[in-house]
Amino acid sequence: MIYDISNLQCIGRTAMALQDINMTHHWLPFTPNRSFHKDPRVFVAADGMHFTTHDGRQVLDGISSLWCVGAGHNRKPINEAIKKQLDTLDYATAFQASNDQAFKAAEMIAHMAPGDLNKVLFCNSGSEAADTSLKVALAYHRSRGEGHRNMFIGRERGYHGVGFGGMSVGGIPANRKAYGTALLPRVDHMRFIHDPVNHAYIHNQEPVWKEDILLELENRILPLHDPSNIAAVIVEPVAGSAGWYLPPRGYLKRLREICDKHGILLIFDEVITGFGRMGTNFGADYYGVVPDMLNFAKCVTNGVIPLGGVVCSDRIYDSMMAASAGSPEHAIEFFHGYTYSGHPVACAAAIATLELFKQDKLFERAGHMGPVLGDALHSAIKGLPTVIGIRSLGLAGAVEMASIPGAPGKRAYDVFMTCFHHGVLVRPAGENIVLCPPYIVEKEHIDRMVNVVADAIKQHA
Ligand SMILES: Cc1ncc(COP(=O)(O)O)c(C=O)c1O
Numbered sequence: 001m002i003y004d005i006s007n008l009q010c011i012g013r014t015a016m017a018l019q020d021i022n023m024t025h026h027w028l029p030f031t032p033n034r035s036f037h038k039d040p041r042v043f044v045a046a047d048g049m050h051f052t053t054h055d056g057r058q059v060l061d062g063i064s065s066l067w068c069v070g071a072g073h074n075r076k077p078i079n080e081a082i083k084k085q086l087d088t089l090d091y092a093t094a095f096q097a098s099n100d101q102a103f104k105a106a107e108m109i110a111h112m113a114p115g116d117l118n119k120v121l122f123c124n125s126g127s128e129a130a131d132t133s134l135k136v137a138l139a140y141h142r143s144r145g146e147g148h149r150n151m152f153i154g155r156e157r158g159y160h161g162v163g164f165g166g167m168s169v170g171g172i173p174a175n176r177k178a179y180g181t182a183l184l185p186r187v188d189h190m191r192f193i194h195d196p197v198n199h200a201y202i203h204n205q206e207p208v209w210k211e212d213i214l215l216e217l218e219n220r221i222l223p224l225h226d227p228s229n230i231a232a233v234i235v236e237p238v239a240g241s242a243g244w245y246l247p248p249r250g251y252l253k254r255l256r257e258i259c260d261k262h263g264i265l266l267i268f269d270e271v272i273t274g275f276g277r278m279g280t281n282f283g284a285d286y287y288g289v290v291p292d293m294l295n296f297a298k299c300v301t302n303g304v305i306p307l308g309g310v311v312c313s314d315r316i317y318d319s320m321m322a323a324s325a326g327s328p329e330h331a332i333e334f335f336h337g338y339t340y341s342g343h344p345v346a347c348a349a350a351i352a353t354l355e356l357f358k359q360d361k362l363f364e365r366a367g368h369m370g371p372v373l374g375d376a377l378h379s380a381i382k383g384l385p386t387v388i389g390i391r392s393l394g395l396a397g398a399v400e401m402a403s404i405p406g407a408p409g410k411r412a413y414d415v416f417m418t419c420f421h422h423g424v425l426v427r428p429a430g431e432n433i434v435l436c437p438p439y440i441v442e443k444e445h446i447d448r449m450v451n452v453v454a455d456a457i458k459q460h461a
Helices: 033-038 076-088 100-112 126-143 164-169 215-225 251-262 283-287 314-323 344-359 362-381 410-421 443-459
Strands: 043-047 050-053 058-061 117-123 151-155 187-190 201-203 230-235 265-269 293-296 308-313 387-392 397-401 427-429 432-435
Touching: 058 443, 076 344, 100 117, 100 308, 100 344, 117 126, 117 314, 126 164, 126 230, 126 265, 126 293, 126 308, 126 314, 151 164, 151 215, 164 187, 187 215, 201 362, 215 230, 215 251, 230 251, 251 265, 308 314, 344 362, 362 387, 362 397, 362 443, 397 410, 397 443, 410 427, 410 432, 410 443, 432 443
Parallel strands: 151 187, 151 230, 201 387, 230 265, 265 293
Antiparallel strands: 043 050, 050 058, 117 308, 293 308, 387 397, 397 432, 427 432
16 A cells, blocks of 8 residues: 555655555554554654654654653664674674673673672563563473472563563453463463552552452462462563553562562563663662562663563572583573574663663653653643543553443544644553653653643543
């Protein structure tokens, strides 16, 4: 399909006509393709907080381009590091050898990670990080003679990417429903962390629940499967993709205690909460809980080049090495890896990104701007028709709207489209509109985003 839009207004040197773009062949991910082709959204440039569209319009990036671009777009130190790396070492095999950038990036990430999380396994995405961490859990238990620990516990509405492992422990129904018996069989899910009656509105603080929702894990799920069979529990510290749902105060600490009591590994999927979103290095730091593995992606390279990974504890690594002590030296201890694990260009981008975050104190800035976003959302949007909840903490917030009977997700999609046409990119997630801007965001940007969202909500009420 080639578009012929005759009334295009082309402003600026990057503008191009849609008819010059052949859109026949690109099957867009997680996108309603039929609707997209009727009203395409094509970005051709970006700088700072803004995109330029094909027709030269400026669109404010209210979602850090899917939680990736913490430092804002087009950051020269990152771009320069990539160009330099390309001219120095473009690629080197990841197996049986490595590269200087991978070692440096791993060292920086390990130094940033809490506790004894010191060993980085690189991959290319959050989905690969999820599958990698699940495989490490199985291999680790086996290395200790506990191969019967082969069951995983995730959480309803959790998102861990689209690999079969991550999808299986994930709990977003639409992502699972087509895959039937191809999902991993030995998985259970804890209940979701949302109380729409008592905690519909969460304003820049952790919700304090009267009920202990982890009793379900202790009293139902673990006895049902027997704790000695559980390899790992995997959760996002904050449920991001579902729509920024925040755990009750003390939840993650108690989850850590339960896992410790039963020898179960705890995996934090920090693909969204990692690298500054909560104003700290990781969600683990914000909540004061150290997991056994921490998955990351997205912001580690400012989204510029794919890179993901799993930071594992020394205990896990040491156990895997010890298990191979009797094997010949040439024997591989963990049969896992990707051609592009620790790609030098991606790692050079990560090094430059992490230096930039530090130099510009961007995590502190995210921590400082978070309440500004939360206050704006609550003051401009609470009480609007159809709004049934607002949750803000860290530099992110979600507005939940009443579902249209028979058309789940339609209201949020309509609001997203209207916001886009008014120059603001927001994220529809179920019945939620999520805002998670880059850490460089200014108050004027926040006011603009929130006002555009408020107007769109009124329009679609
Ligand atoms: C918590 C979490 N895990 C995993 C993923 C999957 O990451 P990717 O899309 O890079 O595979 C995401 C993506 O949003 C995520 O939010």
